Amino acid sequence: MGRSADYTIQGFLYQFNHTLSELLKAADDAVITVEGIVEDIEVATYDGLKAIQCKYHETKKNYTPSILYDPLLQMMKHFKSNPMAKIEYHLFVHFPGDQVVEVTSVHLNGALGSQNKDLQVLIADVAGVDVDGFLKAFSVTVTPKYEDLAKENSDQLEALGFSxxxxxTLFYPNAIQIIADLSIKHDANLRKIARRDFLDTLRRIRTTAVSQWTLALKTRHKILDTRRKQLKQNLGANVRLRHLLVFPKFLQCFDDQIVLFIKSYVDKFHFKLVHTQTPLFALDVSEDQLDDIAERLMGKDVVPNLGRPVRAFSEVNFFREPIVQRDKKEFVLRLICxxxxxxxxxxxxxxxxxxxGDGELMDLDVKDVNVEVLGAEHFEEMKYIMGISNAY
Known part of the structure; x- marks a missing residue:
């Protein structure tokens, strides 16, 4: 993978890639539920429902049936609760090497008789399940390693006419991002997407998603370079009003780096007299944290306008233009929580x-506004994408 993403991220990316594989292979009218209530992926067609779980075990050198007890019990619980439903249960698993994975009634009964304390509630829920009936609706497939699955998906996108x-650097990472965004929605109905709609959405996207997911892909360096090129034209304009919303969540070393980042931005994009549009930084921090950051900025001769000469905030004061004396501006940015x-x-x-960073626009009115989401985890990556620095 592109950077040494931990196995948790790798496991999710494996699941997202399986979802993408199902989407690309499904019929146009098929509806996919990403990370369904019980299963990782649900595929609904006129022929019934496929309930899919994906388990990626890159570090398990020796396969034992007990490794799969939890997903098997989850599936049997779903089967028991839906005895009349037309559902096929698929378990996709990956283990390093050429390990053979087989699930028989012996293995299922072993799961039902497990003494693992963490499984006892689930085992009680599954008591009395028709093991033989479940086996008729169940299949297990040993899948390729993550990199091979990702390559198959890229090839499939090309086969579907994507450039x-x-x-x-555009369609594959954005496909993963669409699936990742769907996966975090709490309402299962909001996690459904039709193959046709998915492909239509993907074809309309012209900017590369930058997030913890896309930057964990093998093509991370190419994604950063591509996003940098996409932003270059607008960032190169002298007269352009820019607001920057900064979310500390998942941004590494936020407190250590935020002042340096703001100063670097001002030094790059707001140092000339022709730079007449004062940038606005809105930070998802408390008032006390904001005041601390403002003090530190002033210590580096970067003067912010907080819209309050003392304590009371004044919108008029906040949006007034700075007094300019020769080549010195009264303030060089607006700073607000x-x-x-x-x-x-x-x-x-x-x-x-x-x-x-990782945040949402909430109810902000962004009509007629060019929105650029940069979900990198490191300020150095952010500075590189925005053309503030030439390395990361």
Missing amino acids: KAEVE LRGYQGLALKTKPDDLFVL
């Missing part, structure tokens, strides 16, 4: 709204 030159930004009545919308 070969853009599959690696995210919750304060959400309450602003913006008379002028930004040209660009950058979302840095």
